[in-house]
Amino acid sequence: MAQIYDRVALIGLGLIASSMCHAMRRAGLAGEIVGYARSAETRHTAREIGLCDHIYDTAAEAAKDADLVVLCVPVGAMESVAQEIGPFLKQGATVSDVGSVKRTVIEAVGPHIPEGVHFVPAHPLAGTEHSGPRSGFAELFDNRFCIIVPVEGTDRAAIDRLIDLWRGMGALIDEMDAEHHDLVLAVTSHTPHLIAYTMVGVADDLRRVTDSEVIKYSAAGFRDFTRIAASDPVMWRDVFLNNKEATLEILGRFTEELFALQRAIRQGDGDHLHDYFTRTRAIRRGIIEAGQDTDAPDFGRVKARKE
Amino acid sequence: MAQIYDRVALIGLGLIASSMCHAMRRAGLAGEIVGYARSAETRHTAREIGLCDHIYDTAAEAAKDADLVVLCVPVGAMESVAQEIGPFLKQGATVSDVGSVKRTVIEAVGPHIPEGVHFVPAHPLAGTEHSGPRSGFAELFDNRFCIIVPVEGTDRAAIDRLIDLWRGMGALIDEMDAEHHDLVLAVTSHTPHLIAYTMVGVADDLRRVTDSEVIKYSAAGFRDFTRIAASDPVMWRDVFLNNKEATLEILGRFTEELFALQRAIRQGDGDHLHDYFTRTRAIRRGIIEAGQDTDAPDFGRVKARKE
Numbered sequence: 231m232a233q234i235y236d237r238v239a240l241i242g243l244g245l246i247a248s249s250m251c252h253a254m255r256r257a258g259l260a261g262e263i264v265g266y267a268r269s270a271e272t273r274h275t276a277r278e279i280g281l282c283d284h285i286y287d288t289a290a291e292a293a294k295d296a297d298l299v300v301l302c303v304p305v306g307a308m309e310s311v312a313q314e315i316g317p318f319l320k321q322g323a324t325v326s327d328v329g330s331v332k333r334t335v336i337e338a339v340g341p342h343i344p345e346g347v348h349f350v351p352a353h354p355l356a357g358t359e360h361s362g363p364r365s366g367f368a369e370l371f372d373n374r375f376c377i378i379v380p381v382e383g384t385d386r387a388a389i390d391r392l393i394d395l396w397r398g399m400g401a402l403i404d405e406m407d408a409e410h411h412d413l414v415l416a417v418t419s420h421t422p423h424l425i426a427y428t429m430v431g432v433a434d435d436l437r438r439v440t441d442s443e444v445i446k447y448s449a450a451g452f453r454d455f456t457r458i459a460a461s462d463p464v465m466w467r468d469v470f471l472n473n474k475e476a477t478l479e480i481l482g483r484f485t486e487e488l489f490a491l492q493r494a495i496r497q498g499d500g501d502h503l504h505d506y507f508t509r510t511r512a513i514r515r516g517i518i519e520a521g522q523d524t525d526a527p528d529f530g531r532v533k534a535r536k537e
Numbered sequence: 538m539a540q541i542y543d544r545v546a547l548i549g550l551g552l553i554a555s556s557m558c559h560a561m562r563r564a565g566l567a568g569e570i571v572g573y574a575r576s577a578e579t580r581h582t583a584r585e586i587g588l589c590d591h592i593y594d595t596a597a598e599a600a601k602d603a604d605l606v607v608l609c610v611p612v613g614a615m616e617s618v619a620q621e622i623g624p625f626l627k628q629g630a631t632v633s634d635v636g637s638v639k640r641t642v643i644e645a646v647g648p649h650i651p652e653g654v655h656f657v658p659a660h661p662l663a664g665t666e667h668s669g670p671r672s673g674f675a676e677l678f679d680n681r682f683c684i685i686v687p688v689e690g691t692d693r694a695a696i697d698r699l700i701d702l703w704r705g706m707g708a709l710i711d712e713m714d715a716e717h718h719d720l721v722l723a724v725t726s727h728t729p730h731l732i733a734y735t736m737v738g739v740a741d742d743l744r745r746v747t748d749s750e751v752i753k754y755s756a757a758g759f760r761d762f763t764r765i766a767a768s769d770p771v772m773w774r775d776v777f778l779n780n781k782e783a784t785l786e787i788l789g790r791f792t793e794e795l796f797a798l799q800r801a802i803r804q805g806d807g808d809h810l811h812d813y814f815t816r817t818r819a820i821r822r823g824i825i826e827a828g829q830d831t832d833a834p835d836f837g838r839v840k841a842r843k844e
Binding site for chain 2: 306330355356357359374375377402404413414415417418419420421422423424425426427428429430431432433434435436438439441442443444445446447448449450451452453454455456457458459460461463464466467468470471474477478480481483484485487488491492494495496498500503504506507508509510511512513514515516517520522523
């Protein structure tokens with residue numbers, strides 16, 4: 231694939247940014263990749279592993295000659311970073327981000343983008359429970375969706391160029407507006423994460439069941455919750471603070487449904503339980519057919535463990 | 538490993554029974570394995586794939602000459618099966634089961650076990666989202682716990698013999714009483730399953746987010762809930778009806794914690810969220826260290842997809 235940007239600056243060097251580095255290099259999409267991270271330790275690690283072509287000590291220096299600047303910091307840090315780099319951005323450059331919430335990020339970043347610079351918000355739906363510059367890998371975005379959330383009045387060519395970059399990194403592309411994005415993510419990501427955190431917290435709290443029992447017997451179902459409940463705490467704090475309305479709405483629906491099932495258990499209403507549990511199977515089949523998970527029993531983990 | 542029982546009868550031929558077949562054969566633990574399933578279609582499939590040495594058309598015939606009879610039916614069907622086979626059991630034989638709930642199964646099955654027959658309840662903590670006689674595989678129990686729940690007054694030699702069988706099938710062994718088992722499982726398995734079913738049900742219900750969106754964007758977290766929400770509906774209906782008290786207790790705790798997090802989101806209390814999300818990471822590390830999951834990013838699924 232041909233080079234799409236001469237110089238790409240990654241602000242923040244966690245899982246997503248480091249995976250972008252590897253994915254851009256795999257396909258030769260960027261002439262030069264430079265980076266910045268707030269923590270000196272992260273910058274040191276990134277230099278040590280040769281993550282980027284150059285690591286700068288300030289965001290402004292990293293951003294100033296870049297054709298594409300991607301903000302890869304927690305949602306709550308987007309505004310201050312945008313404010314810092316705004317005055318240094320090159321005319322004709324594009325600023326994008328990878329935040330999990332879009333409406334508040336657009337509100338926070340937009341005002342700091344000068345005339346003549348394009349702002350194209352994006353959100354790659356991919357992740358693992360690991361964080362930091364060492365956690366990235368080139369395949370993270372393969373066959374996963376990246377949602378582009380164009381702001382009204384943005385130059386179409388700038389949007390399409392960013393789409394080409396994400397396609398080159400292996401992603402599938404969808405476009406939607408910020409409000410719909412935030413609702414869809416509240417359903418598919420934010421509420422499930424909160425629930426997983428809660429379930430793991432409950433297990434950890436109980437005195438009558440020991441931690442070691444929870445750990446030993448986790449293969450019975452609990453384990454599936456712990457991966458997403460091990461995700462980066464700062465990132466997730468910011469997600470909930472910034473997608474408050476949609477998350478609270480879906481949580482409300484969740485609680486209603488849970489109470490209905492709870493009542494069915496209390497009243498011994500087996501038909502209600504059976505019908506509910508039958509209906510949810512279809513969604514799973516859809517996910518496998520769409521290539522967003524494998525049908526391997528136990529996620530193929532039995533096999534993975536043996537290797 | 539040496540043969541432990543001359544003749545083993547499996548009543549019910551789903552995921553667990555078919556995996557036991559393969560695991561017993563792998564290690565040469567049984568002289569002969571016979572089976573029975575209520576549905577003619579299941580019996581037909583089991584014969585077709587040569588699952589057991591012989592498949593009978595009644596549970597009584599399958600059980601009558603067996604040295605070990607294992608009840609592998611949903612918890613709600615245990616009593617009628619025990620009643621049916623009770624009069625035909627051989628003196629000195631052992632009856633066991635693989636039910637996910639122990640107190641009600643012991644109450645339901647116990648009275649039908651004649652003098653001179655040993656009853657040793659057990660519960661292997663292993664499973665996948667697949668069901669039926671074709672879904673079994675020999676490795677299912679490897680490195681997973683099987684909990685033995687001895688009934689007072691049972692012959693120790695009979696218990697130890699069943700433990701040898703489970704060890705031979707690859708399982709790790711723990712012993713506990715029925716009440717503690719049911720509480721531990723409410724935490725590690727039953728409540729997580731109910732919550733996963735609820736979350737998947739909520740997504741399926743929403744009109745403003747389409748099914749196809751939920752499916753396409755599931756890699757953002759939701760996907761991890763769908764595997765356990767695709768488990769067998771009859772089995773899970775029976776689990777909740779039979780472990781009512783413990784499940785309702787843990788659900789009550791879960792709801793309290795969820796409400797506290799919901800309030801933190803509403804009030805913008807970032808510290809509360811951050812602290813909670815940090816605490817839950819430790820449990821994940823414990824599970825990986827105990828060998829009950831792998832540390833591979835994304836469960837190694839990216840790789841699995843490419844094979």
